[in-house]
Amino acid sequence: MLSRAPHTVALAFSAALITVPADALRNGSEPAARPHIATVSVGPDTRMLVIAPHPDDEVLAAGGLLQHLHAANGALRVVYLTDGEAYREGVQVEDHVASPTPSNYRAYGRQREQEAHAALRALGFGAESLTFMGFPNAGLSRLMTTYWSERRAAYRSPYTRRDRPSASEIVVADTEFRGEDLTQELALMISDFRPTMILVPRKEDQHADHCAAWFFVADALADVTRVHPDRDVDVVTYIVHYYSWLFEDDAPRTAPPEDLSGGVSGWLNVPLSRGELKTKRKALALYKSQMDVMGWFLNGFARRSEWFSRQARPNVTLPVRRSLCDSS
DSSP states (O other): OOOOOOEEOOOOOOOOOEEEEOOOEETTTEEOOOOEEEEOOOOTTOEEEEEESSTTHHHHHHHHHHHHHHHTTOEEEEEEEEOOOOOHHHHHHHHTOSSOOHHHHHHHHHHHHHHHHHHHHHTTOOGGGEEEEEEOTTTGGGGGTTTSSTTSOOOOOTTTOOSSOOTTTOSSTTOOSOHHHHHHHHHHHHHHHOOSEEEEEOTTOSSHHHHHHHHHHHHHHHHHHHHOTTOOOEEEEEOSOSTTTTOSOOOSSOOOOTTSOOBTTOOEEEEOOHHHHHHHHHHHHTOHHHHHHHHHHHHTTOSSEEEEBBOOOOOOEESOSSOSSSOO
């Protein structure tokens, strides 16, 4: 078992990029002096671990890239940190209740798990490619601060009233809603799966669960690196919630956020064919619980471009006194 102690987190990055020419033409026909746009390269040796704070994030951010991975016969593991259970408006709509109970929230989480299975099947992946950790939706950032270790009681979700994942979701015995436990389970999954590439939200993502996911993955990778210093993993980041990005126009192709740096790699574009876009739309539609409430948001990601980046190594010690992701 990987040991745990407060430490400075560090990520290992790979410089494995390929470049493709931009498709802008000058005067309508003559090729211009064209810049090169980097992209994310996958192949049969790629072992991709996708960290999704909630069911649907993996398709929103990377539904096209996952199709590229499937076509290349690469391996996939999607790890859902939460079941997405704490979405009050969604529960109200699905269960037709004004005041959801803990039972309603738990059932909603199970529904989102089922939708995740269906969405991944639409992209070509089976049940063996999904892992649900069952940590608290809308509570991950609290686990970076107050609810880090056994020095105090575990965090209890105000939605489900649970203080630990369900028995079927626990990977390490006695896991509870504590940051130390989340890091330990993530480290074990990374160690066992041996990914060559990890997709994880950027810390600038404005959803606190997404931001926290970045720091927990960094923390877990530091654990893995101490035990397996020879392992190298390409950490690629994505972003879902960032002001009005993606919703400022309805162009079929999008640009990355103008005021957000592409990090050490610059922005990486994954273009989607018309067929890949159609399949991504199909996968998004299978998240019925989300489409019923915020279909406009999900459909905003059904574009012919997906954007990723690589970030500089963070220099952060977990736990932290004050959340780096919200005011908790």
